[in-house]
Amino acid sequence: MKLVNKVAVVTGASKGIGASIAKHLAAEGASVVVNYASSKAGADKVVAEITAQGGKAIAVQGDVSKKADIDQLFAATKEAYGKLDILVNNAGVYEFSPLEAINEEHFHKQFNLNVLGLLLTTQEAVKLIGAEGGSIINISSVVSTYTPPGSAVYSGTKAALDALTKVLSKELGARQIRVNAINPGMVETEGTSSAGITEGEFRQQVESQTPLGRIGQPQDIATAAVFLASSDSSWVTGETFFISGGLR
Ligand code: NAP
Numbered sequence: 001m002k003l004v005n006k007v008a009v010v011t012g013a014s015k016g017i018g019a020s021i022a023k024h025l026a027a028e029g030a031s032v033v034v035n036y037a038s039s040k041a042g043a044d045k046v047v048a049e050i051t052a053q054g055g056k057a058i059a060v061q062g063d064v065s066k067k068a069d070i071d072q073l074f075a076a077t078k079e080a081y082g083k084l085d086i087l088v089n090n091a092g093v094y095e096f097s098p099l100e101a102i103n104e105e106h107f108h109k110q111f112n113l114n115v116l117g118l119l120l121t122t123q124e125a126v127k128l129i130g131a132e133g134g135s136i137i138n139i140s141s142v143v144s145t146y147t148p149p150g151s152a153v154y155s156g157t158k159a160a161l162d163a164l165t166k167v168l169s170k171e172l173g174a175r176q177i178r179v180n181a182i183n184p185g186m187v188e189t190e191g192t193s194s195a196g197i198t199e200g201e202f203r204q205q206v207e208s209q210t211p212l213g214r215i216g217q218p219q220d221i222a223t224a225a226v227f228l229a230s231s232d233s234s235w236v237t238g239e240t241f242f243i244s245g246g247l248r
Contacts, residue, residue, distance in 0.1 A: 001027075001028045001029035002028045002029070002226065002229075002230040002231070002232065003025055003028040003029045003030035003085075003086070003226075003229060003230060004028075004029035004030075005029070006025075006029065006030040006031070006085040006086055006229070007030065007031045007032075007033075007077070007081040007082075007083055007084050007085050007086070008022075008025045008030045008031070008032045008033065008084075008085065008086035008087070008088065008229065009032075009033040009035060009073065009074075009077055009084060009086070009087050009088070009125065010022040010025065010032060010033065010034060010035060010088040010090055011035045011064045011073075011087075011088065011089055011090050011091035011121060012035065012036065012037070012064070012090045012091030012092065013032075013034040013035055013036065013043065013046060013088075013090065014034065014035075014036035014037075014039040014040075014042030014043040014046060014059075015039060015042045015189065015190040015191070016187075016189030016190050016191050016192075016218060017090055017139060017184065017187055017189055017218045017221050017222070018035075018088070018090035018091065018139075019034075019042070019046045019218065020218030020219050020221065020222040021088050021090060021218075021221065021222045021225045022034050022046055022050070022057065023046065023049060023050060023222070024219070024222035024223065024225065024226050025086065025088075025225070025226065025229060026050040026053070026055035026056065026057055027053065027055065028226055028229075028230065029055075030056075030085075030086065030229070031055075031056040031057065031080075031081050032050065032055070032056070032057040032058075033057070033058055033060050033073070033076070033077050033080070033081075034046050034047055034050075034057055034058065034059045034060070035059075035060050035061075035062055035064065035073055035091065036059060036060075036061060036062075037061070037062070037063050037064075037091070040059070040061065043059035043061075044059055046059070047059045058076070058080050060072075060073050060076045060077070064091050064113065064117045064118075064120075064121050065112040065113040065116065065117035066117075067120050070117070070120050070121050070124050071124060073121075073124075074124040074125065074127070074128055077128065078128060083128055083129070083130055084125055084128035084129050084134065085129065085130075085132075085134045085135070086134060086135050086136075086137070086229045087121070087122065087125040087134070087135075087136045087137070088137045088139065088225060088229075089118045089121055089122065089136065089137065089138045089139060090139040091113060091117070092113060092114045092139060092157075093109060093110055093113050093114065094110070094141075094151075094154045094191070094195070095109065095110060095153070095154060096150045096151050096154065097150060097152075097153065098149070098150050099152060102152065102153060106153055107153050110153050110154055110157050111153070111156075111157055111160075114154075114157035114158070114160075114161065115157050115160045115161060115164070118138060118161065118164075119164065122136060122168065122179075126172065126175070126177060129175070129177055131175075131176075132176065133175060133176025133177050133178070134176075134177050134178070135177070135178045135179075135180070135228055135229050135230075135233070136168070136172075136177060136178065136179045136180075137180055137181070137182060137225055137228045137229065138161050138164075138165050138179070138180070138181040138182075139181070139182055139184070139221070140158045140161045140162055140165070140181040140182065140183040140184075140240060141154075141155075141158040141183055141184060142183050142184060142185045142186075142242060142244045142247055142248070143155040143158050144158040144159040144161070144162050144183060144240075145159075145183075145242075145248055146247060146248060158183070161181060162181055162183070162240050165179050165180065165181040165238065165239075165240065166238045169237040169238030170238065173237060178228075178233070178234075178236060178237040179237055179238065180228050180233070180236060180237060180238070180239045180240070180241065181239070181240040181241065182221060182224050182225060182228070182240075182241050182243055183240050183241065183242045183243065183244065184216060184220075184221050184243050184244060185206070185210060185215065185216055185242075185243070185244025185245055185247040186198070186203070186206050186215040186216065186247075187215065187216040187217065187218060187220065187221060188215055188216070188217055188218075189218060198215065203215060206247065209247055210244070210245040210246060210247040211245060211246030211247070212245035212246055213245070214245060215245075216243070216244070216245065220243060221243055224241055224243045228241070
């Protein structure tokens, strides 16, 4: 097991990509804080699945676009496990809108969580990471370079995330804290299914442009997160990993 004695926080881990990452980190021996915003049942299920396999996990509620909730999340982490080694900034929202329909709410909802919340979460996390260093993994998206029409704000948040990943890798490298991004292609999750984009014309279009010919599953992303969390990637920082079946 690659993550024995490590402590990880995964934001937005009650479903989708975050839930799969939480389970994969725990399977490698990490103690995992399963953060969620509103789906207590989903988070409790992830914790139950981890503990049933002999792993360690707790569920902690907190809206990671809000500073007070972020502070509570890391206070709960410190109380439960005393330290932090791995942060996965996964919580994110995606909404599509053509230019003429963009408004302040659409902008702030996505930038407040995907960018500001991620920065404030990282700020608190590094206070709990010890002298041996750690790994921060930001879940970006292929949209930061694929840039589909109607995604100006969402793609903007993920392009910002790619840039701040590189900036923070330079700021935190001296403390042996590595900062990398994973840029998934379209992945079948509760979020994308309920948005109706994993079926029909949009899916067909994406799959026809994807060299490996299919959309992704959460575990396609989680295995990459294990690599970035573990010492297998100990000389890797400031990178953006496109895990997308080759879609750019
Ligand atoms: P999802 O199925 O919609 O799940 C979202 C998760 O984030 C849930 O656990 C949700 O918790 C949590 N969350 C939402 N708002 C939150 C907040 N303010 N504070 C804390 N947690 C919050 O999402 P997904 O499809 O797995 O996507 C996860 C990440 O991958 C996002 O950053 C997304 O941009 C990125 N991504 C996804 C795809 C894709 O195709 N799925 C592709 C590229 C990138 P509750 O259930 O409690 O609300």
